[in-house]
Amino acid sequence: MSLAPRAVLVHRTTEYEELLARHGTHGQAAFFLSSRGRSIDEVVARHRRTRQALTDVAAAVPLQWRRSRVERADLDRFLFGPEDVVVVVGQDGLVANTAKYLTGQPVVGIDTDPGRNPGVLVRHRPPDAGALLRAAASPGGRTEELTMVEAVADDTERLLALNEICFGPPGHQTARYRLCADTSGTPAEPQASSGVLVGTGTGATGWIRSLWQERHSALRLPAPTDARLLWFVREAWPSPATGTSLVAGELERGQGLRLTVESDRVVVFGDGMEADALELTWGQSVRLGVAATSLRLAV
Structure with missing residues (x-):
C-alpha cells in the first residue's frame, strides 16, 4: 500500500520573533525600534498575519495526509520525500530557498502578506490551500516547470x-x-x-x-x-x-x-x-x- 501524501509546510522566523530573540521582551523590542524611528505595531501585525496563515494552511491539509513543518534555517537538514507536497508559506524568496533541496516535488506558494510581496512565486492565498494541495497530489495537477x-x-x-x-x-x-x-x-x-x-x-x-x-x-x-x-x-x-x-x-x-x-x-x-x-x-x-x-x- 502506498503512503499517503505528506504536506510539508515551509516557513521562516518572523521579524517580530527575531526581535524577541535578540531583545528578550516586547517592551525592549519596541524601544529598540522606536529609537530608530519605527513602530513595533506594524511588525506585530505582520507576525500575526503570518502565524494566522500558517494555522489556516495547516487546517486545510486533508485529514488522511501526513504533515510536517520546517523552518528555513533547517532546510539543509530536512529530508524531503518523493510523496511530499511542499507548501511554502511566506515570501517569494522562501520558495527559492526551498527549491534547491527538492527533487521534483510539487510546490504550493502561499502569500502571507499580499501587496507587500511581489507574488511571483507565492501566488495563492491561505483559503486556496486545501484545493491546491489536493490538485498538486493528483496525477493531473497543473504545475509550471521553472528552470x-x-x-x-x-x-x-x-x-x-x-x-x-x-x-x-x-x-x-x-x-x-x-x-x-x-x-x-x-x-x-x-x-x-x-x-x-x-x-x-x-x-x-x-x-x-x-x-x-x-x-x-x-x-x-x-x-x-x-x-x-x-x-x-x-x-x-x-x-x-x-x-x-x-x-x-x-x-x-x-x-x-x-x-x-x-x-x-x-x-x-x-x-x-x-x-x-x-x-x-x-x-x-x-x-x-x-x-x-x-x-x-x-x-
Missing part, C-alpha cells in the same frame, strides 16, 4: 538554485580564475573580477535583470520556463595578465560555463544563501549550466 541553474564542481559537489548562482570571492576581495564558455568558440580567458553571475528566467526579475539593465545588454531575458540562462561577469578588470573579452552570454540546455580557480579561495552560492555554498581552492573548477531538475510550481 533551475546548477553548479557542479570537479569533485562532484553540486549546487542548485532557482534564481541565480554567484561565483566569487568571500568578502570584498578580487577573484582570479579562468573562464571558458561552450558557446564562445575561444580559448579560456584569465580574468580578475568581483565575481560571475549565472541566472534563470525566474532570476531575471532580480539580480540578473539589474546587471542586464546596467549593461544595456542586447541579450534577450529568458522567461521562467525557458531552458536558457544568462551570465555576466561583474566588474572585470583588464590588465596584462587578465582579459575582459568574455563578460556576458547565454547558455542553453547542454551548454556550460567553466570556471577554474586561480585564487586561494572562491565560494559558489545560490539565491543569496552564502552560508550554504561550495568552497573551491586553487586549481579546482566548476561548471555552471541548466539543471536537469526544475521547480514544479502549482498554478
